[in-house]
Amino acid sequence: MEFSENRPIYLQISDVICEKILSGELRAEDRLMSVREYGALIGVNPNTMMRTYEKLTNDGIIYNKRGIGYFVSPGARETVLANERKSFMENELPAILKRIQLLEIDPAIFLNK
Known part of the structure; x- marks a missing residue:
């Protein structure tokens, strides 16, 4: 996995896990790899993976069964969909709409596709 320098690694890993949930690659109650296994697979420190899992747990996306591992939450x-939609509407869409306006693109062309 290649990481960008512009964003913390644990957040980039979190994004990948969330994308897998949205795509259906990971489903409710699926077991995730252990912190050490996942870290070794993608070449990051187990502490970074633990930070990722803690964030996802705090967000209600995964949960821990003590002694068994981490699982995708029902x-x-x-x-994830609600969080991603909110982020898109607040962070990405305004820039897109501004660009459309600056380039004088008729928004109706997006509705015809």
């Missing part, structure tokens, strides 16, 4: 897909 309703995780809906949680």
Whole structure:
């Protein structure tokens, strides 16, 4: 996995896991790799993976069964979808709309596709 220098690694890993949930590659109650296994697979320190899992746990996307491992939470897909939609509407869409306006693109062309 290649990481960008512009964003913390644990957040980039979190994004990848969330994308897998949205795509259906990971489903509710699926077990995730252990912190050490996942870290070794993608070449990051186990502490970085632990930070990722803690963030996802705090967000309600995964949960820990003590002694067994981490699992995708029921309703995780809906949680991720809601979070991603909110982020898109607040962070990405305004820039897109501004660019459309500056380039004098008729927004109706997007509705015809």
